Amino acid sequence: MNRKQALLSKLPNVDETLRDQRLEDFFDDTPRELIVEAVREAISEERKRILKSCDQEIFFDDMIFxxxxxxxxxxxxxxxxxxxxxxxxxxxxxxxxxxxxxESARRNMMEIAAGYSNLEYNLKKGSRGSRHSHVEELICRITGAEAAMVVNNNAAATMMCLAALAQGKEVIVSRGELVEIGGSFRIPEIMEMSGAHLREVGTTNRTNVSDYKTAVNEETAAIMKVHTSNYRIVGFTEEADLEKLSRLGKEMGLPVIYDMGNGLLMDLSEYGIDEPTVMNGLKQGADMILFSGDKLLGGPQAGIIAGKEELIKKMKTFPLARAFRVDKITLAALEATFREYLDRDGAMKNIPVLRMLTESRESIEKRGALLVKELGKLRHFSAEVVPVTGRVGGGSAPSAELKGAAVRLVGDIPAEKVERMLRKGSIPVIARIIKGDVYFDMRTVAEEELPLISDAVKAIDGAAEDDAGRKAK
Incomplete structure (x- = not known):
């Protein structure tokens, strides 16, 4: 019998392996089929490894197996x-x-997920109700809209609005606002899928009210303005502002749809975020405003449609309303998030996105100092707090520069390798690499997460020390 055959004969079979006490604890909380599959894969891989090896020193290690x-x-x-x-x-x-x-949204989601709810049940009447009722009044109270409804994201809100109000008709849009959002979804494509026909006006960098007015004909169903939330055109530019388009819409008897996207409910210009708010969009005369729940609003993924009651009614009864409706968990989170806005100061403190975007560099630096202290002395790395400039993200406020701070990790292990090891941990840490060093930007790291970063870095530092020791031997 040659060496390979001898090693193959030592491989335990599936039943023998399953009886080993080292796997005993897994049977309490793991499906047996999953354990059996893992054992079979390991035996198969070990058999292939032995057969393919040309190394006479190959051996079977029971512990490694x-x-x-x-x-x-x-x-x-x-x-x-x-x-x-x-x-x-x-x-x-x-x-x-x-x-x-x-936190309030997370608690409410858990409460609703744990049992039954009055999702579509009117408790006062004891009969079928509407899921829209749980958030509509609250949205109207905060934004000033006449009516509102919620769908599963802003792209769905756009398609729903166009399909219900302009199917088979033309919708006028500026060429400078035919945006592409994440995942290569484009406004013209969404419009085509809705059944509405795109009528482009103006040029990429210049469109004025007269361009819209000239394009109006008997096939026109609406005027649409799209907020270019994920890019800016600068230089020789002109766009028709919403207020002027709203006046034109009233003059021509056409609804004006404002696809705003970002969902900002508070003026954050003092913090360097110069974005329009939902309330201003409605005050400027938009008949319908569409925005996201999971961007600057700070809630769950959702598309919110707010505006004139007669138009919202059409959409609530449109067939796509059922296809695009949100579930009870989303509604629970959205209601709790909107309730935070009943108190401005409370919202700034309790909604994580608003808190992150408005936090001062000094405050962020203090959290960075805590991480440096938590890391302590490392053998293969040094850490220091440094200033950085961040971005809002999510296709919002692309020109905003946020002054913040990060912990820079400098070491004798390549940054790409460190980043990869951090990413593959039991709780992955997603960091940045800037000029060959790893950066932990503290703006998006909560204080309770600092030990997670510290443990991950210490584990990498310890592994590097073990490698160095083996090489020394």
Whole structure:
């Protein structure tokens, strides 16, 4: 019998492996099928490794074999959607889930998810109710709109509005506002899917009210203005402001739809975020305003439609309303988020996105100093607090520069390797690399998350020390 055959004969079979006491604890909270699959994969991989090897020193290590099985089981048990630490400084990071929800929203979601609710039940009448009623009055109270409804995101709000009000008709839009949002979705494509026909006016950099007026004909159903929230055109430019378009809409008997996107409910210009608010859009005469729940509003993913009652009624009864409706969990989070806005000072404190975007550099630096202290003395790294400039993210306020602070990690391990190791941890830490160093931007890191970063860095530092020790031997 040659060496490979001898090693193959030592491999335990599936039943023997499953009886090993090292796997015993997993059977209490892990499906048996999952454990069996992990064992089979490990045995198959070990068999292939032995057969393919040309190394005469190859051996079968029982401890390594079981470590691989345990790692496979733990990986299978791990959820795909997991918590990460956002140390990028981008408050509305689309890839990391955008807005962090207020505590009140998280509590309300848990309460509603834990049992039954009056989602579509009128408690006063004892009969069927409407899911719109849970947030409509609140949205109207805060924004000043006559009526409102909620769909699952702002792209759905746009399609819903166009399909219900302009299907088979023309909608006039400036060429400078035919935006593309995340995931390569474009306004013209959404409009085409809605059944409305795009009527482009003006040029990329200059469009005025007369361009819209000239384009109006018997096929025109609406005028639409799109807020270019994810880019800015500067230089020789002109655009028709919403107030002028609203006057034109009234003159021509056409509704004016304002696709605002960002969902800002407070003036944040003093903090360097010069974005329009929902309330100003309605005051300027928009008949319908569309905005996101998970951007500057600071709530869950949702598309909110607010405006004239007669137009909202048409949309509530339109077939797409059912396809685009939100579930009870979203409504629970959205209601709690909007309730925070009943108190401006409370909203600034309790809504994480607003708190992050308005926090001073000095305050952020203090959190950075805590992380440096938490890290202590490292063998392969040094850490210091440095100033950085951040962005809002989420396709909002692209020109805003936020003065903040980060902890810069300098070491003898390549930054790309450190970033990759941080990203692959049990609780991934998503950091930035700037000029060859790893940065933990403190704007988006909560104080309670500092130990998670510290533990991750210490683990990398310890692994580097172990490697250095092995090489020395």
């Amino acid at each position: 079981f470590d691989r099985i345990i790692e496979k089981i733990e990986n299978e048990k791990r959820y795909n959607l997991i918590k990460v630490v956002n140390a990028t400084g981008v408050a509305l990071h689309t890839n990391l889930g955008r807005a962090v929800l207020p």
